[in-house]
Amino acid sequence: MPESRASMGSPAFTSASDPSMHSVRYVHTISGAGRLLPSSSRWNSIELDFNLFPHSNTGFDSLPSRFSKSVDFNLTITDKKYFKRFAYISATVLIIIPLLVLLIHFLPHKNHHHGSSKNLTLALNRALAFFDAQKSGPFPKNSSVIFRGDSGLQDGKTTNTNADLVGGFYDSGNNIKFSFPSAYTITLLSWTVIEYHQKYAAIGELDHVKDIIKEGSDYLLKLFIPPNTTSDHTLLYSQVGSTGNETINDINCWQRPEDMNYPRPVSVCDSTASDLAGEIMAALSAASMVLKEDKDYLGKLIKAAEKLYELATKEGPDHKQGMYTMNDDCGGQARQFYNSSGYKDELVWGGTWLFFATGNFTYLEFATNNFTSAEKEELSVEKGIFYWNNKLTASAVILNNYLLEF
Template sequence: MRLGRMIICRQERWRGATLLLICLLLIGTRHVRPVGAAVDYGGALAKAILFFEGQRSGQLAGAAIPTTISWRGDSGLSDGTAQGVDLRGGYYEGGSNVKAGLPGAFAATMLAWSLVDFARHVDAAGGATQLAAARNALRWAADYLLKTHTAANELWAQVGDPVTDGACWQRPEDMSTSRTAYRINATRPGSDLAAETAAALAASYLAFKPVDATYASTLLSHAQQLFIFADAYRGKYSDSVPFARLRFPSTGYYDELAWAAVWLYRATGLKRYLEYLQRNEPAIGGTQQMQTEMSWDQKLPGAQALLARAVLAGLPATIQVDAPLMWVVEGYAGMAEVFVCAHMPANPLRAVYTTPGGLLYVRGSNAQLALSAAFLLVLLADSLAAASRTVDCQGVTVTPSQILALGQSQVDYLLGSNPLAVSFMVGFGSAFPQNVHHRAASIVSFNTDPSPVTCQGGNTTYLQSTSANPNVHVGAIAGGPNALVLWEGRSRITPGGGSHTDPARGGAGGCGVAVLSHIGRGVYHTEDGGERNR
């Protein structure tokens, strides 16, 4: 089914929104009920994993990690050559041919998180083949992140630049745009990027430890070294890499430092990583600051949710006996509950509202923000149910089942349960985006017609075309509607940019796999702390 033409709003730039709210107490709970059982979450999960294959850069033919899609070929084989390093591989960002470090590392962290906590549910949803595909998607990302860390205090931040890339519409196999690589180091710091990469590698360590301990050990070693680098040389990566500022400007780095510290604590169990949060609490503000979004630029809600899960599950005695440290850890956990309240309806702490159709709306192209919120909500609902807890939103009791219902409703909305009756995931359902703002998907496959597509030729023939993409980029999640549920599903050219039809990997890919691996598992905690099937 082709989608008709709809209106879109002007693209908004990424920026964080900060709210300082009150810590909440943990109190008793009821069991979680399954909702939305008619949605094929397992099928959506398989498509979300497949999406990553369409984003691959590097050598695909004969690669150790196989590819299953036919419309992509080798690309970016000279990446890093001019700088004397091997930066082949990794993933392109969204619909561009740029490899952007900060959103790319965030996507890897979220993908790893889904495998760390829910590998058995991925397996249950699609069997060993689907679990292997998810691990392959993460391995492709982790291998590249290891390549970018070329010295203790050196990390390659980006390959390509948005100026030349934005002027050309070429498939990756033909690209003639700049492939200059940019790095951070001791004199050009990037605490946010280094810490996010550390978080990604620490989470990947946990994901691969059960199946490849040697590889996992390498990941952890780099993660620990990168965290030291991030902390020792403070600064925003987008101040050191001007081209990064054009598309992915960082608003700060303390959230990434906290995020990395929590992941390293989880990976190692070492108390010193929690003590890092304690020492840096005045700057981080993790015990008193609640952000309304979880995104490539804002990780504090993720760090708070991780610690909330740890607190609800029970911390080691060595941590519990340290009262000042527990004050910080429980403060983080309390802010995770405030995050819940900020998103739940009908309570005094509500700060995030929904579109007329029910999608949580923060700003701009909202799909990634709704997905990441959904992931944290269902994650916390599960932990609260297992601990027989509810959340007190200043006198309004919120149960795990209510939290889960809101989280699932966001996924259902993006999969087609919305006023437009459109799935925002390509290839899912009978009506989905046909014209995603994606170079490789919108141009006839190199394997079908290897004739080079020039910069301007691509602009004229493909970018401006209103025809359906010749390649169906299964699993891509379009940027999404605006606050009024206005959306453009036909044209790749949108006022202010292609963000509403752009399948942002750092935006939605990792979050999509993470939330679907949780929601689609078909198992819920019961009132007595056990589990039951849907």
């Protein structure tokens, strides 16, 4: 208060009889602000008078400090309305700034699409590891999938067949090996490497994906037995394992493939399974473009693909084209899982990939000449959709890119 201002800058009042009067403590203050600054000695001090409070009518306000110089800044508030507004704004800013800093610090940061993404690399590695885990046959000793081992080593050896069908990949939720979606998968994986091989190499996954494609291609070559000196029939194996009415089969017996000890029947087709032939043709052709460093293997893939094309596209009274699932012995069991609704899109798909693999315009001519008829066969609910049962959209993309280059 103003009345105490002079005394607060002076020695504390004591009585004459007070023995402590010779031990005086001084208190310095900012005038009018009521802030006490204790002192045990006679410091030099600056008394600041902001004139924020009304002055007393007494004469103490005009008395100078006995032990200090007084500097009067004469800061006067002329409009309390603006002062209050300034105070509120200042307080608000002081509160908001720390809150913003805390929010920026604790909120999750989004990944910016600049440079390589470690998360994308991890996702791709895990996606490829899925194929590693689905491998059938002798299991690689250096695989990162440590819970798997050799399995299906007797595939193809049944009472009705004596073929080597060891290898390939199991279906996603069981131990069956379906040829139609497996061939489609190898085609797609090969396409990704053709388009993005530099990206694969940059993240160290190029050799990994090539190994998977090689594994699948080796198995696809086993699925096709062309006519030879001992038989004039074409053989296509569409399935290993059973979904039928057996007491124990690959659907109702959920176990590790390493522990399978029940019969695994084989489904057999001929060249009338045009869709299956077209998809295997496409897979072998696309894989040949990925694995082209091995000239001998490249030649083997192209030779099989061209032979398949010859058998699947020939016309005559002794040859009938159709879907593999229309024949009970060929795709009767696969019908409920991977039913095919047409075959012309697979033949166009296979011819397109065979053209790119060989540069032979005969295959390009076949693909373009039969594209319209394949469109007529396409289901209305599948138009514009690309998946294992409909290849037209992807064929159009590939052919369009080729035509744009010329």
